[in-house]
Amino acid sequence: MLMNMKDLLGVAYKNKFAVGSFNVANSEFVRVVIDSAEEKNAPAIIQIHPNEVELVGDEFVAYVREKCRNAKVPMAIHLDHGSSVNDVMRAIRNGYTSVMIDASHASFEDNISITKEVVKIAHAVNVSVEAELGTIGSNEGSSEGGADEILYTDVNDAKRFVEETGIDTLAVAIGTSHGQYKHAGKPELKLDLLEEINKMVGIPLVLHGGSDNKDEEISQTYLHGVAKINLSTDMKNAFFQEMRQFLTNQPSAYEPDVIMPSARKAAQEVVMRKMDLFNSTNNAYHYFK
Numbered sequence: 001m002l003m004n005m006k007d008l009l010g011v012a013y014k015n016k017f018a019v020g021s022f023n024v025a026n027s028e029f030v031r032v033v034i035d036s037a038e039e040k041n042a043p044a045i046i047q048i049h050p051n052e053v054e055l056v057g058d059e060f061v062a063y064v065r066e067k068c069r070n071a072k073v074p075m076a077i078h079l080d081h082g083s084s085v086n087d088v089m090r091a092i093r094n095g096y097t098s099v100m101i102d103a104s105h106a107s108f109e110d111n112i113s114i115t116k117e118v119v120k121i122a123h124a125v126n127v128s129v130e131a132e133l134g135t136i137g138s139n140e141g142s143s144e145g146g147a148d149e150i151l152y153t154d155v156n157d158a159k160r161f162v163e164e165t166g167i168d169t170l171a172v173a174i175g176t177s178h179g180q181y182k183h184a185g186k187p188e189l190k191l192d193l194l195e196e197i198n199k200m201v202g203i204p205l206v207l208h209g210g211s212d213n214k215d216e217e218i219s220q221t222y223l224h225g226v227a228k229i230n231l232s233t234d235m236k237n238a239f240f241q242e243m244r245q246f247l248t249n250q251p252s253a254y255e256p257d258v259i260m261p262s263a264r265k266a267a268q269e270v271v272m273r274k275m276d277l278f279n280s281t282n283n284a285y286h287y288f289k
Ligand code: 13P
Pocket: 023, 080, 081, 142, 144, 177, 178, 179, 180, 207, 208, 209, 210, 211, 230, 231, 232, 233, 234
């Protein structure tokens, strides 16, 4: 079942669980996410970054839509880190049900004005909008962007931003970074800040950089308003590490139907574990009442 993000996250927010939003850039990952979601009876989101759509081409989204429509669990297709109105228009034309406009590097006023413009366009065609305030960090190797220094989301700015823009979900910076914390070590998330933001804004919050954080902190976030957790690195790492191993052991293998299954299985194990961690497991039934 294909839905928009507002409807998908409204239920999660109310029932205190987070929906995993997983980056895909080929059909293997689409299957990983949907098979995991069906096995876990969990809603899930497939998100595609502008770099990823550049890799696979616009036509790929038609396949993703068909897979999501046929899924037994609620699904949304989301633009991850759109950086311009052009990115947003391309996503809407391709059939995404949700978009992110990330103008978090712009000034506060500019972030408000570009986000407002996107909300006007997207809401006219029932596509939901996520925007970001503050900037999350970036680790080496991730192509999803972020800042060298985390700029934590300001509570009062968040309230004004949500009121003025009319967004459906807000991505907050509370200490996470994209990618793996190779040198810096795992950060401590500012859960008290998250709690304050949640009390102030009253809409579902989004946590980016969901990989490689402490499980005991992640499991606190959905108690304080986080209804969507973005996850890319941990899933991709599992997939490619297994594939690297497989190809080392079988250097003459060349058939995709021989090489892919074990990599897909490794990624699926990670995604299913995350669904448990995010408390989305067994929560698909809420959407069919
Ligand atoms: P990770 O790669 O750290 O899981 O972050 C994913 C993300 O935030 C995509 O927007």
